[in-house]
Amino acid sequence: MKRIVALALSLLLTAAGFVHAADKPAGRVPVPAFKIDSGETCVAPTQEMRRDHMKMLFHQRDRTVRQGIREPRFSLKNCVECHASRDTGSVLGTEGFCSSCHAYTAVKIDCFECHSSMRQAKSAGARK
Amino acid sequence: MSLGRREFLGWGAAATAGAALAPVINLVELAQARSPVEAASALRRWGLLIDITKCADCDDCVTACHNENGVSGNGRPETDAQWIRKVGLRDKRTGVAQTLPMMCQHCEEPPCVDVCPTGASFKRDDGIVLVDKHTCIGCRYCVLACPYGARSFIHETVTGQKPDVPRGKGTVESCTLCVHRVDRGDAPACVEACNRDGGKAMLFGDLNDPSAEIHRRLHSEPSTQVRADLALNTGVRYQGL
Amino acid sequence: MARTQFREIEGRGGFYALLGMLVLVVLAGLGAAWYMEHNGHYVTGMSNRIVWGMPHVFAVFLIVAASGALNVASIASVFGREIYKPLTRLSGLLAMTLLAGGLSVLVLDLGRPDRLIVAMTNYNFKSVFAWNIFLYTGFFAVVALYLWTMFERRMNGHTGKAGLFAFFWRLVLTTGTGSIFGFLVAREHYNSALMAPLFIVMSFSFGLAVFMLVLMGVCRGAGRPLGDVLIKRLANLLGVFVAAVLYFVLVYHLTNLYVTRQHEVERFILVSGGVYTALFWIGQIMVGGIVPLALIFAPRASRIRSALAAACVIAGGMAQLYVLIIGGQAYPQAMFADKEVASSFFDGVVAAYTPSLPEILLGTGGTALALALTIVALKVLPFVPQSLADAEVESSAA
Numbered sequence: 001m002k003r004i005v006a007l008a009l010s011l012l013l014t015a016a017g018f019v020h021a022a023d024k025p026a027g028r029v030p031v032p033a034f035k036i037d038s039g040e041t042c043v044a045p046t047q048e049m050r051r052d053h054m055k056m057l058f059h060q061r062d063r064t065v066r067q068g069i070r071e072p073r074f075s076l077k078n079c080v081e082c083h084a085s086r087d088t089g090s091v092l093g094t095e096g097f098c099s100s101c102h103a104y105t106a107v108k109i110d111c112f113e114c115h116s117s118m119r120q121a122k123s124a125g126a127r128k
Numbered sequence: 129m130s131l132g133r134r135e136f137l138g139w140g141a142a143a144t145a146g147a148a149l150a151p152v153i154n155l156v157e158l159a160q161a162r163s164p165v166e167a168a169s170a171l172r173r174w175g176l177l178i179d180i181t182k183c184a185d186c187d188d189c190v191t192a193c194h195n196e197n198g199v200s201g202n203g204r205p206e207t208d209a210q211w212i213r214k215v216g217l218r219d220k221r222t223g224v225a226q227t228l229p230m231m232c233q234h235c236e237e238p239p240c241v242d243v244c245p246t247g248a249s250f251k252r253d254d255g256i257v258l259v260d261k262h263t264c265i266g267c268r269y270c271v272l273a274c275p276y277g278a279r280s281f282i283h284e285t286v287t288g289q290k291p292d293v294p295r296g297k298g299t300v301e302s303c304t305l306c307v308h309r310v311d312r313g314d315a316p317a318c319v320e321a322c323n324r325d326g327g328k329a330m331l332f333g334d335l336n337d338p339s340a341e342i343h344r345r346l347h348s349e350p351s352t353q354v355r356a357d358l359a360l361n362t363g364v365r366y367q368g369l
Numbered sequence: 370m371a372r373t374q375f376r377e378i379e380g381r382g383g384f385y386a387l388l389g390m391l392v393l394v395v396l397a398g399l400g401a402a403w404y405m406e407h408n409g410h411y412v413t414g415m416s417n418r419i420v421w422g423m424p425h426v427f428a429v430f431l432i433v434a435a436s437g438a439l440n441v442a443s444i445a446s447v448f449g450r451e452i453y454k455p456l457t458r459l460s461g462l463l464a465m466t467l468l469a470g471g472l473s474v475l476v477l478d479l480g481r482p483d484r485l486i487v488a489m490t491n492y493n494f495k496s497v498f499a500w501n502i503f504l505y506t507g508f509f510a511v512v513a514l515y516l517w518t519m520f521e522r523r524m525n526g527h528t529g530k531a532g533l534f535a536f537f538w539r540l541v542l543t544t545g546t547g548s549i550f551g552f553l554v555a556r557e558h559y560n561s562a563l564m565a566p567l568f569i570v571m572s573f574s575f576g577l578a579v580f581m582l583v584l585m586g587v588c589r590g591a592g593r594p595l596g597d598v599l600i601k602r603l604a605n606l607l608g609v610f611v612a613a614v615l616y617f618v619l620v621y622h623l624t625n626l627y628v629t630r631q632h633e634v635e636r637f638i639l640v641s642g643g644v645y646t647a648l649f650w651i652g653q654i655m656v657g658g659i660v661p662l663a664l665i666f667a668p669r670a671s672r673i674r675s676a677l678a679a680a681c682v683i684a685g686g687m688a689q690l691y692v693l694i695i696g697g698q699a700y701p702q703a704m705f706a707d708k709e710v711a712s713s714f715f716d717g718v719v720a721a722y723t724p725s726l727p728e729i730l731l732g733t734g735g736t737a738l739a740l741a742l743t744i745v746a747l748k749v750l751p752f753v754p755q756s757l758a759d760a761e762v763e764s765s766a767a
């Protein structure tokens with residue numbers, strides 16, 4: 001008897017959770033803003049980037065810093081160039097490409113404590 | 129299938145000949161600028177030659193460096209970073225005065241690299257001494273170890289970094305020989321400014337390349353290292369000291 | 370031979386009050402660390418010329434004392450002096466807690482303390498600092514093992530081997546700590562092979578002084594009898610160590626005075642360095658050396674005098690480390706021989722430094738952490754003998 005009650009309760013709560021999540025719009029937690037303003041495609045397929053962008057960054061940064069390999073595809077500066085918001089020019093902020101997703105997932109990043117999060121001024125010309 | 133003696137000798141000779149030819153192939157590489165996807169080469173050694181007799185009262189090198197690298201002060205001279213500075217000398221006995229720019233000397237045997245606990249302070253294959261900010265824990269041991277006082281610890285939050293020059297609070301930094309410029313074939317900002325507006329005292333180049341002007345001058349004119357007694361074999365050499 | 374009875378302290382009376390005060394000091398230290406890390410180190414007195422300040426004075430003292438606190442246990446286990454055997458457990462405990470306190474100060478002062486994992490997984494083995502990180506963390510394991518052989522009756526036979534291993538480990542560790550300074554070619558005040566042995570004898574001296582004060586405090590607080598015989602023996606030993614430190618300091622300065630190239634830095638430390646000169650002569654030599662020797666070897670020695678001597682050694686030790694660490698950085702680097710040097714980066718001048726409140730709070734926080742950990746451990750496990758009265762001690766040594 002107790003087991004049936006426990007099973008029924010857990011099923012009920014799980015269903016309630018789904019219902020709760022389904023009919024609610026953004027609410028208190030901001031969902032990521034995917035406003036990508038320039039470029040057609042990223043350097044790799046979206047799913048791969050979502051899954052592996054951190055691995056790519058970690059691996060490539062050592063190659064760049066230690067060995068001086070500056071492949072344009074993997075340059076953080078170029079990521080920012082493309083992904084920076086058209087309005088703010090930055091990948092940070094409430095609608096920033098990097099920070100909105102990272103705020104949602106509560107994964108703190110410290111890249112931009114050192115790296116510039118801003119797109120370069122247009123007058124500087126394309127530096128790839 | 130077993131290899132006969134003559135076959136073995138034949139292959140061995142071929143392999144040795146191939147190995148002997150490899151450096152020649154690399155020499156050809158040297159003459160051309162490096163493509164961005166290649167690694168820095170150990171065949172090069174970047175360095176500076178500074179003739180301080182041409183070094184006047186100007187500090188164009190300092191201004192250019194700090195502009196290029198986004199090194200801005202906060203009005204706190206004791207804790208603000210300086211990548212390059214003009215040092216004034218006055219002989220204690222004769223009173224003769226000189227001035228020279230002092231920056232990271234990019235030593236062949238850098239004490240800062242020896243002492244770094246995490247290996248963040250490192251020497252790239254082409255001789256440029258850098259700090260890998262991803263690994264730097266901000267212990268400041270390298271600042272203690274540098275005989276030239278070249279390193280600065282970033283004491284405050286940094287904003288408005290130049291995209292090519294990441295810098296952040298809590299890590300240590302120093303002159304990078306404008307590695308981002310060097311890697312695309314330009315000279316460091318200080319050298320460019322000195323030659324454009326200043327006393328034309330600074331020369332940048334590959335110390336290992338016989339066709340480079342810096343190589344020719346170092347091999348034909350006297351020059352010194354600061355603290356030559358430490359036997360660090362610096363990449364920055366001075367004339368007129 | 371009577372077997373020493375160990376028992377946990379009861380922790381009545383002022384125990385919780387003391388613990389509460391220590392925790393408050395620890396919290397103040399944590400707050401200071403957060404303040405420094407959040408705002409950046411510009412809020413401290415440290416600068417690009419003086420990159421290691423008060424936190425490092427405290428941290429190095431605690432780490433050096435930690436290594437020396439194990440000495441009492443080593444004398445019993447390794448050198449077979451039975452009379453110190455009842456003190457071995459407390460000695461091991463203090464070694465661990467002092468090291469924990471010192472390391473906490475060091476780690477919290479880092480520019481990027483969030484990168485501690487990086488520091489513990491990326492090692493540049495040419496760096497003596499990297500070796501030290503490895504040696505410090507290993508020290509905890511080694512002393513824990515040593516303590517276990519003391520607590521676990523079946524392992525008592527192995528205490529000697531564990532003690533020898535711990536003794537050897539701490540000699541390497543303290544040599545490493547001294548070499549952090551001794552290996553620096555860039556600084557006139559440091560670059561010396563003498564730094565390593567100087568730190569070894571400093572560890573003997575500071576560690577024993579701290580041990581004595583903690584022992585006396587614990588016995589009084591927990592109501593355990595502590596006889597004069599033991600105190601006199603420890604005090605005499607302290608006197609020998611203090612004399613040894615003075616000897617090494619003398620040799621160091623005499624050698625420097627003989628070398629013309631070093632005359633400038635010697636003049637700075639011994640004569641014209643302002644606060645550094647005062648701390649050297651009054652703090653390090655007088656209070657840290659001559660006064661304790663007088664107190665210990667005077668004809669009418671007493672417990673109070675022994676305690677006072679230990680306190681003076683600690684004060685003198687802090688002064689010595691201040692002169693070494695901060696004075697050594699304040700003195701300008703000699704890049705250009707025989708020239709006056711001036712620049713925007715404070716070349717050629719003695720760098721100014723004033724200890725700031727966050728730095729001091731961080732340092733005292735680490736000290737309080739060490740003491741708090743100690744007294745909690747004393748309550749939880751039997752570290753302190755029931756009695757160290759003269760009769761007990763002499764019978765167990767017989």
